[in-house]
Amino acid sequence: MNELTIKAAGVFVIAVTPFHPDGRIDMESCDRMVDFYLDAGATGLTVLGMMGEAPKLTVEESRDVVARILTRVEGRVPVVVGVSAPGFAQIDALTRMVMDLGAAGVMVAPPGGLRTDDQIVTYYTQVAELIGDVPFVLQDFPLATGVQIAPSVIARIANDLPTCVCLKHEDWPGLEKITYLRKEGVLTRRISILCGNGGLFLPEEMARGADGAMTGFAYPEMMASVVAHCAKGDMARGQDIFNAYLPLARFEQQPGMGLAIRKYILAKRGIIAHADLRKPGAALSAQSRAEVDALIERQEHRLKELG
Numbered sequence: 001m002n003e004l005t006i007k008a009a010g011v012f013v014i015a016v017t018p019f020h021p022d023g024r025i026d027m028e029s030c031d032r033m034v035d036f037y038l039d040a041g042a043t044g045l046t047v048l049g050m051m052g053e054a055p056k057l058t059v060e061e062s063r064d065v066v067a068r069i070l071t072r073v074e075g076r077v078p079v080v081v082g083v084s085a086p087g088f089a090q091i092d093a094l095t096r097m098v099m100d101l102g103a104a105g106v107m108v109a110p111p112g113g114l115r116t117d118d119q120i121v122t123y124y125t126q127v128a129e130l131i132g133d134v135p136f137v138l139q140d141f142p143l144a145t146g147v148q149i150a151p152s153v154i155a156r157i158a159n160d161l162p163t164c165v166c167l168k169h170e171d172w173p174g175l176e177k178i179t180y181l182r183k184e185g186v187l188t189r190r191i192s193i194l195c196g197n198g199g200l201f202l203p204e205e206m207a208r209g210a211d212g213a214m215t216g217f218a219y220p221e222m223m224a225s226v227v228a229h230c231a232k233g234d235m236a237r238g239q240d241i242f243n244a245y246l247p248l249a250r251f252e253q254q255p256g257m258g259l260a261i262r263k264y265i266l267a268k269r270g271i272i273a274h275a276d277l278r279k280p281g282a283a284l285s286a287q288s289r290a291e292v293d294a295l296i297e298r299q300e301h302r303l304k305e306l307g
Contacts, residue, residue, distance in 0.1 A: 002078040004105030004135045006165045008192040009231075010043030011223045012080060014216035016263055017053045017065060018272040023279065025061060027068050029272040034072040036271045041224025043212070045069065046107060048082040050144060051216050051259050056278045063097055070102045078104030080137055080214075086111060088130055095131045106131065107168060109139035110147040117153045121160075128161045137166040137214070140177075141196065151180040159188045168214050170196025175208050182209035198253045199223050200246075203239050206230035218252060218265035219245055219299075244302040248295045260284050261292060268296075 015037065018029035037045060047069055048054040048062060057065065066081055073079055083094040083106040095106050108127055114120050124138065138157060140149050154177070158164050171177055178193060180186060194214035195205040202213055203226060212227045222245040229238035252261045260275070260282045267275040277283070284292075 002075050002104050004044075004078050004080060004137070004165055006189060006191045008044065008078070008166050008194060009211040009227075011041060011212050011220060011227055012044035012046050012078075012194055012214040013037045013040075013042045013220045013223075014046045014049040014051050014196075014214065015069065016051065016216065016259070016266065016272070017048075017057070017278075018263075019274065019276045019278050021274055021276050023276075025057075025065060026273055027064075029274070030065065030068050031072050033266070033271055034069055036269075037220055038073070038076060040219075040221040041228070042077060042220060043224075044078045044080065044104070044214075045073065046080045046082065046214055049107065049216075050082070050109075050141070051262070052082065053259070053278055053281075054082055056281075059093070059097075062094070063101070066098050066103065067101050075102075080105050080107050082107045082109075082139075084109040084111075084139070088126070091127065092130055095134055099134055105135035105137060105165070107137040107139050109141055109145050110149070112146045114147050117150060117156075120147065120149055120153055121156055124157045124161060124164065128163050131163070133163060135163050135165045137168050137194075138164055139168040139170070140174075141168070141170045143170075143172055151177045151186075155181060155186050158191050164191065166192040166194060166214075168196055169193050169205070169210065170215070172197065173201040173204065175201065175204055178205060178208035178210055198249055198258070199226075199242075200249055200253060202226050203230060203235065203242050206238070207235065216262060217245075217249055218262045218269070219248070222249075240306055244306060245299060248292070248299055251292065251295055257282055257284070257288070261288070264289060264292060265296070268293075 018026040081098040
């Protein structure tokens, strides 16, 4: 098994879940999607994240999707699986299932009811006890969870729990959190920091000390290129590439529409066969599709200029 460690870096693409128009999972598109992500430079995949429509899947479907993706990956990169759930029984069952299938680790977001620092620390302490030696990603996504995790609390969790190997940082933008966690003496060991938010702050996050991205975008090759250039110190080239894709990345981040936009582009690129979300889910209007098409055209023109 390609186990997740504190050295995780690069781009862990949040995988979409492809569906047929009638709501069935499109396993053939899953295969093409995996090949596409890896060819685009992904160093890992994250399955059943918030943009993977995980709550719309049955347990059996979740197992089948994870198994299919792991089979296609063939151990080439680590695969993290989201197991966030309201109760520990679900987290335990999902974790056991995906780790038995060969996942590299799991990702856990805090439930919305947590309010104090001690509640948050206690929750993750109990999660770590529950899942044993399974490495996990702490997902800090206050815009979605409503839970504000202070940088000092993240440090307490990382320092106290050896199986917390990665922070999925997607505060908005929360850049000061990265700076704090990278200060000498804050962490007793350097954990991985991979960032979300659709990559909208990726150059700044890399400059602050992030190790890469764990998020989705219809052009993951952008994130892979930006991370690679920033990691070798060529921040200017990374910023130029980022800027070429920024208008479309911004458009894709619209609340309530982002996944529909992403799936439309992936279908347009021939990666998945259908752009459908499983119901309930938004569909793009003809005007929105035309706006996406225009942004792609301008993006391609700018990339040619960059060379």
